[in-house]
Amino acid sequence: MTKRVAVAAWCPCRYGGRLRKRYPQSQFTDQPIADTRNSVGAIVAISADSREGVDALAAKAVEAGGSETYDPKDLGFMYSRAFRDLDGHHWEVVWMDQAAAQSGPPEH
Structure with a gap:
């Protein structure tokens, strides 16, 4: 199963807002994603x-x-x-x- 990560970016366009989309983790890193509850x-x-x-x-x-x-x-x-x-x-x-x-x- 491919892990997926959410990418959020702030759009300073005239309508503003946050853009969010899910991508395969492998597109960004081959390292494990940090468990932010513990690190x-x-x-x-x-x-x-x-x-x-x-x-x-x-x-x-x-x-x-x-x-x-x-x-x-x-x-x-x-x-x-x-x-x-x-x-x-x-x-x-x-x-x-x-x-x-x-x-x-x-x-x-």
């Missing part, structure tokens, strides 16, 4: 425009059934939150102060 197959990081944007996106993910991975991290120059989606994939939402990004991390 991390990938960490997807996305940037927000503000701390409030980080909080809003993470809150929407949790409201939709995701689970928060860790407490919010506030490093002053960078703020992040993380969650797992319904399939167990790990997501990080990050905001970074642009001035800090230009000057580099603070000295420790």
